[in-house]
Amino acid sequence: xxxxxxxxxxxxxxxxxxxxxxxxxxxxxxxxxxxxxxxxxxxxxxxxxxxxxxxxxxxxxxxxxxxxxxxxxxxxxxxxxxxxxxxxxxxxxxxxxxxxxxxxxxxxxxxxxxxxxxxxxxxxxxxxxxxxxxxxxxxxxxxxxxxxxxxxxxxxxxxxxxxxxxxxxxxxxxxxxxxxxxxxxxxxxxxxxxxxxxxxxxxxxxxxxxxxxxxxxxxxxxxxxxxxxxxxxxxxxxxxxxxxxxxxxxxxxxxxxxxxxxxxxx
Amino acid sequence: xxxxxxxxxxxxxxxxxxxxxxxxxxxxxxxxxxxxxxxxxxxxxxxxxxxxxxxxxxxxxxxxxxxxxxxxxxxxxxxxxxxxxxxxxxxxxxxxxxxxxxxxxxxxxxxxxxxxxxxxxxxxxxxxxxxxxxxxxxxxxxxxxxxxxxxxxxxxxxxxxxxxxxxxxxxxxxxxxxxxxxxxxxxxxxxxxxxxxxxxxxxxxxxxxxxxxxxxxxxxxxxxxxxxxxxxxxxxxxxxxxxxxxxxxxxxxxxxxxxxxxxxxxxxxxxxxxxxxxxxxxxxxxxxxxxxxxxxxxxxxxxxxxxxxxxxxxxxxxxxxxxxxxxxxxxxxxxxxxxxxxxxxxxxxxxxxxxxxxxxxxxxxxxxxxxxxxxxxxxxxxxxxxxxxxxxxxxxxxxxxxxxxxxxxxx
Numbered sequence: 001x002x003x004x005x006x007x008x009x010x011x012x013x014x015x016x017x018x019x020x021x022x023x024x025x026x027x028x029x030x031x032x033x034x035x036x037x038x039x040x041x042x043x044x045x046x047x048x049x050x051x052x053x054x055x056x057x058x059x060x061x062x063x064x065x066x067x068x069x070x071x072x073x074x075x076x077x078x079x080x081x082x083x084x085x086x087x088x089x090x091x092x093x094x095x096x097x098x099x100x101x102x103x104x105x106x107x108x109x110x111x112x113x114x115x116x117x118x119x120x121x122x123x124x125x126x127x128x129x130x131x132x133x134x135x136x137x138x139x140x141x142x143x144x145x146x147x148x149x150x151x152x153x154x155x156x157x158x159x160x161x162x163x164x165x166x167x168x169x170x171x172x173x174x175x176x177x178x179x180x181x182x183x184x185x186x187x188x189x190x191x192x193x194x195x196x197x198x199x200x201x202x203x204x205x206x207x208x209x210x211x212x213x214x215x216x217x218x219x220x221x222x223x224x225x226x227x228x229x230x231x232x233x234x235x236x237x238x239x240x241x242x243x244x245x246x247x248x249x250x251x252x253x254x255x256x257x258x259x260x261x262x263x264x265x266x
Numbered sequence: 267x268x269x270x271x272x273x274x275x276x277x278x279x280x281x282x283x284x285x286x287x288x289x290x291x292x293x294x295x296x297x298x299x300x301x302x303x304x305x306x307x308x309x310x311x312x313x314x315x316x317x318x319x320x321x322x323x324x325x326x327x328x329x330x331x332x333x334x335x336x337x338x339x340x341x342x343x344x345x346x347x348x349x350x351x352x353x354x355x356x357x358x359x360x361x362x363x364x365x366x367x368x369x370x371x372x373x374x375x376x377x378x379x380x381x382x383x384x385x386x387x388x389x390x391x392x393x394x395x396x397x398x399x400x401x402x403x404x405x406x407x408x409x410x411x412x413x414x415x416x417x418x419x420x421x422x423x424x425x426x427x428x429x430x431x432x433x434x435x436x437x438x439x440x441x442x443x444x445x446x447x448x449x450x451x452x453x454x455x456x457x458x459x460x461x462x463x464x465x466x467x468x469x470x471x472x473x474x475x476x477x478x479x480x481x482x483x484x485x486x487x488x489x490x491x492x493x494x495x496x497x498x499x500x501x502x503x504x505x506x507x508x509x510x511x512x513x514x515x516x517x518x519x520x521x522x523x524x525x526x527x528x529x530x531x532x533x534x535x536x537x538x539x540x541x542x543x544x545x546x547x548x549x550x551x552x553x554x555x556x557x558x559x560x561x562x563x564x565x566x567x568x569x570x571x572x573x574x575x576x577x578x579x580x581x582x583x584x585x586x587x588x589x590x591x592x593x594x595x596x597x598x599x600x601x602x603x604x605x606x607x608x609x610x611x612x613x614x615x616x617x618x619x620x621x622x623x624x625x626x627x628x629x630x631x632x633x634x635x636x637x638x639x640x641x642x643x644x645x646x647x648x649x650x651x652x653x654x655x656x657x658x659x660x661x662x663x664x665x666x667x668x669x670x671x672x673x674x675x676x677x
């Protein structure tokens with residue numbers, strides 16, 4: 001069993017669900033983003049997802065897109081991001097940090113050396129939305145060698161056969177995208193007059209995944225209230241709050257972000 | 267040109283979010299079936315002929331040839347397509363594929379607006395709902411095209427993020443597709459994006475090169491010695507070049523937008539002059555203009571249709587293998603080429619296509635007079651009236667617009 005999975009299962013022994021919060025590295029400045037990460041970890045969030053910004057984040061909605069573009073004004077480098085995460089990770093050994101980015105900044109850094117460097121920085125896993133499983137053989141091997149987890153995503157559009165394939169390849173945890181569309185509040189990203197399909201209820205979707213894998217399940221996209229998080233008790237292991245936290249930060253800074261965390265914890 | 271599981275050498279692939287995987291696979295299957303279905307291909311050919319007016323002529327240019335004093339010049343007249351550009355070939359093909367797949371809605375991105383107008387036209391003709399993403403800055407530059415898209419019944423969504431141009435519009439189209447992957451079809455406008463788009467769009471555009479081959483044999487009894495095409499996304503270039511790929515005697519030349527010069531943000535040169543570097547973004551691997559952190563850069567061209575940060579993986583691969591020679595023409599050379607063609611032959615090329623003309627004008631005087639050069643006029647220049655009027659410093663255009671505005675405001 002991977003170290004990340006062991007950590008999640010140990011944490012879950014006395015908690016109905018864990019929280020994964022999200023911070024864009026460099027937004028609104030590098031120092032302020034690091035301060036927010038420290039606040040969230042001091043608050044006791046079990047998992048922290050740090051997004052290294054990219055100019056073209058095609059799976060992200062307006063909130064994170066805007067934050068990425070603002071963060072890029074700071075001209076962040078992935079090397080410094082890794083060093084900053086290493087420092088924070090040493091201060092908060094009771095939590096785990098995941099690095100999220102799109103493929104191109106990671107590719108420019110070097111997909112062969114990144115897993116080792118990230119593992120040395122104490123990072124537990126990667127979330128790369130535009131790297132599909134079937135094009136990731138080399139990256140997966142480098143991750144195995146470095147003992148760091150590439151975290152794969154499942155979506156309501158993933159057919160059963162592919163779900164089995166992804167679950168078989170996965171380790172650490174799975175990221176279950178709660179619905180179609182991009183990150184953020186649902187209303188803002190729905191195209192006008194889009195075809196309405198019969199959506200299967202979230203509990204059926206998660207139950208189907210649960211019958212396929214014993215790995216911990218994280219659920220994200222559109223999760224921003226305590227009610228939504230409570231509804232995931234018994235269905236998932238981790239609730240991911242990303243854009244909701246960012247929207248709170250934009251309204252009232254780090255104080256509001258921390259209030260949001262307390263409120264979703266219920 | 268057939269890909270190897272979506273790859274052309276080290277470029278291409280399908281680097282898309284998981285939410286799009288099932289739809290991308292469905293499109294791949296639909297295309298694999300349709301591309302070998304004689305009935306479907308006949309339907310595409312019929313629509314190209316009856317709706318877009320194909321075949322487009324191969325026009326000899328005796329005056330230009332005489333003035334340049336080198337090779338004989340012929341123009342492939344994609345400007346004479348319905349909508350005034352080669353974009354029509356692709357939207358007819360994909361539009362009919364959408365009908366075949368039973369989808370009811372298309373999503374498109376557009377830069378200059380040519381692909382947006384072509385998409386809105388085919389949506390109206392085939393009874394499809396149509397949403398077009400366009401950078402807010404491009405809307406400012408190309409409002410007349412937006413006007414026609416709206417008149418045709420399309421929804422035009424301004425994209426206000428990033429540089430507010432084509433690249434941002436493409437990201438936004440992908441986001442829309444993610445929200446309705448099974449109900450909507452993403453009708454990409456060029457030979458870029460995830461598989462099977464590069465291969466499929468290049469195939470729909472290859473009608474250009476197939477016609478050039480037949481017309482060359484008929485009009486001068488031989489294949490052309492050189493073919494020139496501008497390269498933005500790369501679909502008109504792939505379309506005219508791919509049918510000649512195995513004819514080593516035919517030189518293939520792609521011309522990129524040199525813009526104002528080689529400084530970052532002043533051009534759109536991805537393949538020539540070592541300005542681009544390998545990257546993976548917008549669903550595929552190709553040569554991108556990017557910084558040392560892998561952030562995509564802003565681009566510039568006097569021709570909005572060439573103002574793109576990436577390039578077709580097919581062209582990137584053909585540049586790698588040396589089969590296509592890539593070069594660039596700057597904004598000034600392009601305006602000069604535009605005016606030369608206008609005055610010599612009475613043909614108004616799009617500023618995009620004028621890059622191909624500029625590249626050819628540079629080489630033709632040194633070529634022997636028995637050589638035949640074909641330049642792809644990918645679109646017509648009427649759309650560029652504002653840019654050209656400004657570039658030639660026409661003294662009457664501004665006052666005309668002012669008087670028009672005064673009349674409209676009074677009415």
